[in-house]
Amino acid sequence: MNTEFIQALGELVKEKGIDRDVLLETIEQALTSAYKKNFGSAQNVRVDMNKETGDIKVYSQRTVVDESDLYDTFLEIELDEARKVNPNYEIGDVLEFEVTPKDFGRIAAQTAKQIVVQKIRESEREMTYNEFVEKQDELVTGEISRVTVRDGKKIVYVQIGKGEGILLHSEQIPGEEYKIGKTMKFYVVEVNKTNKNPQIIISRAHFGLVKRLFEMEVPEIQDGIVQIxxxxxxxxxxxxxxxxxxxxxxxxxxxxxxxxxSRVRNIVNELGDEKIDIVKYSDDMAEFIEASLSPSKVTKVFVNNKDKSAVVIVPDFQLSLAIGKEGQNARLAARLTNWKIDIKPESDFSEEDERLLLEKLEIDNLAAENAADDIEEDLLEGEFSDEEIDFEADDSLNNDFVEDESDEEMYIEDLTDEKAETENI
Structure with a gap:
């Protein structure tokens, strides 16, 4: 190796953002291993590479010992022999003898090239990881590069700049087509480091995709005037x-x-004609639950603050609309409010039913108020922290958005080495 190699190394360091000293140190370590592999592993050696000229020298290291303690001549040298080199040597000192082989330059060049290529790849992987960690929970635009099938489930790979996103079966919109070359928007769910390229898990099914689309489309949301x-x-x-x-x-x-x-239409088009119900939030749970069941009309809402449940009375002709196809409207309303919702038609709810329900709710709601007062009092007295109080609420909120998981998570780490048959789409 020579000055041209050092100069080329310097340019790579600048271009790829690799630490020069770390790279040179790694090369020296690799050259030490290469020497031992090709010229003898029994001795201790040190490889020195001149950072200016690129010249490489190999030194055998031997420890100075007393004649009576000499055990291995590859690793040790007698004190008398050491003092023939330098009379100041003492027991325990380390002598170095240059043992650079004549043809070591060729091996050194090959080894250095391998290390440089390896470090460049590591650097690029690190840069890609850092780039996409910043984009976690955000929208990205990518082009579908390949589609594979594993265990009967389609897995879509998406080129996103220098990274490749993985769209698992559970993160796909049912019935949506993913054709190679098609450009789409995706939500970045998580980014994981691996021994190879970073694993970028993306989604088309996550609620965050819709949230970010509205943030992009509606200036009032961007400005914080309208809150989701x-x-x-x-x-x-x-x-x-x-x-x-x-x-x-x-x-x-x-x-x-x-x-x-116009705004909601653009989002619906991006999602493939998915229906979107936008309702007004209210701190009054009765009002919020009524709104959440839109487009159904509601007659009355009875809330139970103790167990976060509600009985909703609707006109008989609105019952199927309130419940929705296969219970979807009621199910989404329950998730939206994070309350249990029991929907009843007017014909099944008599005045006596209402009287009994109101009596029960009065008792339960009073108990809920007393419990809240006790918590507030304990907080004032320092019995426990805000974090302990908030834990259960936070946990239930997170569960509100949990999607069904599949066995894909068990083999997710193998996806970058996917060998499954590519599907022609």
Whole structure:
């Protein structure tokens, strides 16, 4: 190796952002291993590479010992012999003798090339990981590069800049087509480091995709005037979103829908005609639950604060609409509000039923208020922290958005080495 190699190394260091000293140290370590492999592993050696000229020298290292303690001549040298080299040597000192082989330059060049290539790949993987970690929970645009099938489930790979996203079967919109070359928007669920390229898990089914699309499309959301309070989604079919405005002059639903539905239409087109219900959020749970069952009309809502449940009375002709096809409307409303919702038709709810229910709710709601007062009192007395109080609520909120998981997670780490048959789409 020579100065041209060092100069080329310097350019790579600048271009790839690799630490020069670390790279040179790694090369020296690799050259030490290469020497031992080709010229003898019994001795201790040190490889020195001149950082200016690229010249490489190999030194055998031997420890100075007393004649009576000499055991291995490859690793040790007698004190008398050492002092023939330098009279100042003492027992325990280390002598170095140059043992650079004549043809070591060729081996050194090959080894250095391998290390440089390895470090470049590691650097690029690190840069890609750092880039996409910043994009976690955000939207990205990518082009579908390949589609494979594993255990009967389609897995889609998406080129996103220098990274490759993995769209698992569970993160796909049911019925959506993923053709090679097609450009789409995706939500970055998580980014994991691996021994190879970073694993970028993306989604088309996550509720976060819809949330980010609205944030892009609606300036009032970007500015913080309109807030998205909660969402529930069954990808490819329907999404419910609760919004509120911090400015009484701004209608939050109207802002999200846009003039003649232009804003929400753009999002629906991106999602493949998925229906989107936008409702007004309210701190009054009865009002919020009523709104969550839109487009159904509601007669009465009875809330039980103790167990976060509600009985909702609807006109008989609105019952099927309130429940929805296969229970979807009621299911999404329950997830949106994070409350249990029991829907009853007016014909099945008599005045006596209402009286009994109100009596029960009065007792339960009073118990809930007393429990809340006890918690507040304990907090004031320092009995436990805010984190302990919030834990259960936070956990239930997270569960509100949990999608069904599949066995894919058990082999997710193998996906970058996917050998499954590529599907022609």
């Amino acid at each position: 309070k909660s969402m529930s989604r069954e990808a490819g079919s329907r999404t419910k979103m609760a919004v509120r405005s911090v400015d009484s002059k701004i209608d939050p639903i109207g802002a999200c829908v846009g003039t003649q539905g």
